[in-house]
Amino acid sequence: MDIAEVAKASGLPASTLRFYEEKGLIHSSGRNGLRRSFNASVVERLALISLGRSAGFSLDEIAEMFTFDGPDINRAMLSAKADKLDRTIEELTAMRDGLRHAAVCKAPSHFECPKFLRLLRVAGKNRFRQPNKLKEIKPKRSV
Amino acid sequence: MDIAEVAKASGLPASTLRFYEEKGLIHSSGRNGLRRSFNASVVERLALISLGRSAGFSLDEIAEMFTFDGPDINRAMLSAKADKLDRTIEELTAMRDGLRHAAVCKAPSHFECPKFLRLLRVAGKNRFRQPNKLKEIKPKRSV
DNA sequence: ACTTGACTTTAAGTCGACTTGAGCTTTTAT
DNA sequence: ATAAAAGCTCAAGTCGACTTAAAGTCAAGT
Numbered sequence: 515m516d517i518a519e520v521a522k523a524s525g526l527p528a529s530t531l532r533f534y535e536e537k538g539l540i541h542s543s544g545r546n547g548l549r550r551s552f553n554a555s556v557v558e559r560l561a562l563i564s565l566g567r568s569a570g571f572s573l574d575e576i577a578e579m580f581t582f583d584g585p586d587i588n589r590a591m592l593s594a595k596a597d598k599l600d601r602t603i604e605e606l607t608a609m610r611d612g613l614r615h616a617a618v619c620k621a622p623s624h625f626e627c628p629k630f631l632r633l634l635r636v637a638g639k640n641r642f643r644q645p646n647k648l649k650e651i652k653p654k655r656s657v
Numbered sequence: 658m659d660i661a662e663v664a665k666a667s668g669l670p671a672s673t674l675r676f677y678e679e680k681g682l683i684h685s686s687g688r689n690g691l692r693r694s695f696n697a698s699v700v701e702r703l704a705l706i707s708l709g710r711s712a713g714f715s716l717d718e719i720a721e722m723f724t725f726d727g728p729d730i731n732r733a734m735l736s737a738k739a740d741k742l743d744r745t746i747e748e749l750t751a752m753r754d755g756l757r758h759a760a761v762c763k764a765p766s767h768f769e770c771p772k773f774l775r776l777l778r779v780a781g782k783n784r785f786r787q788p789n790k791l792k793e794i795k796p797k798r799s800v
Numbered sequence: 801a802c803t804t805g806a807c808t809t810t811a812a813g814t815c816g817a818c819t820t821g822a823g824c825t826t827t828t829a830t
Numbered sequence: 831a832t833a834a835a836a837g838c839t840c841a842a843g844t845c846g847a848c849t850t851a852a853a854g855t856c857a858a859g860t
Contacts, residue, residue, distance in 0.1 A: 517806090529849060530848065532809090547855085547856065547857080548807065548808050548809095549806080550807085550808090565751075565752055567847095568748055569752040570749075572846070572847090573846080573847070589760045589761070592756045592757075592759050593756070593760045596753050596757045596760065600753060603749050603750060603753065605708070605711055605712065606712050606713075606746050606749070607746060609709070609711075609742060610712075610746065612708075613735045613736070613739035614735075614736070614739045617732045617733075617739065659837085660836090660837075670819080671837085672819060672820080673817090673818065675839090676817075676818060676819090690825090691825065691826065691827095692836085710817095715816070715817090716816080717816090
């Protein structure tokens with residue numbers, strides 16, 4: 515596959531694919547003249563990468579998950595990541611419940627609603643920071 | 658409360674509090690000479706902000722949630738955010754299951770494991786991008 | 801032969817969310 | 831009275847994840 519096909523199949527721009535290759539997250543199978551050629555399995559790998567990104571892992575963390583050198587080390591890490599995700603899911607669930615409640619709550623301010631404040635406290639246990647805005651993927655850009 | 662107390666209570670550095678104030682996410686109740694003074698409710702508001710951040714909302718989105726001007730508009734938006742979160746939670750759950758499975762899977766490569774690949778596909782439906790790395794909060798910095 | 805369009809590289813730019821530094825003022829402790 | 835600690839403002843810097851621009855290469859169609 516050439517880069518445009520992979521881009522289309524994965525929904526990622528070619529620039530991102532080059533960037534990922536440079537970071538070692540994917541590999542091209544060789545060159546066709548100048549041009550990279552990829553084999554089809556890269557599309558699944560990209561799906562996994564996108565998934566990992568959407569789960570809040572950084573590219574570096576995802577790269578770690580791909581190093582299948584020490585099988586035990588790796589299994590342990592995968593479990594650890596899963597646990598981390600579990601905590602995140604709990605928080606998001608609390609947040610979601612808080613939002614749903616806020617949407618119907620009669621209290622003049624959410625800060626005056628005991629139910630909401632309780633959710634706040636529950637959810638705030640394992641807090642962490644997250645830098646940027648979530649953007650929708652634009653699978654195709656025409657310009 | 659002065660800024661240091663709020664910082665301690667919220668786990669956020671003073672610089673962040675000033676930054677949030679500048680963005681209109683929080684307000685100081687006045688000045689004590691030069692110094693800002695906050696009333697205690699700001700701590701809850703900050704908890705809510707942190708929670709929102711950890712749920713993947715940008716500061717701008719969180720600011721939107723705080724504008725309780727049009728009650729209907731706002732309720733609709735809160736519901737919309739909750740729905741968005743629901744989709745995220747679904748994805749994260751799939752990702753977590755994928756990771757847990759990968760941690761025990763016998764297949765030589767995860768890409769050769771049908772169970773894993775199925776999870777991939779399920780999880781990849783509503784994909785979105787998320788820019789940065791999650792960092793732990795360091796509540797105290799000594800330098 | 802030549803233009804077009806897809807691809808290439810490298811460097812620089814962008815974006816959100818903060819952080820850091822410089823230089824000043826004010827409060828507090830000795 | 832004075833020095834350290836804590837605040838302040840404003841500008842600039844940082845970080846991760848890409849994106850964009852500039853300038854060049856190359857195969858294919860007219």
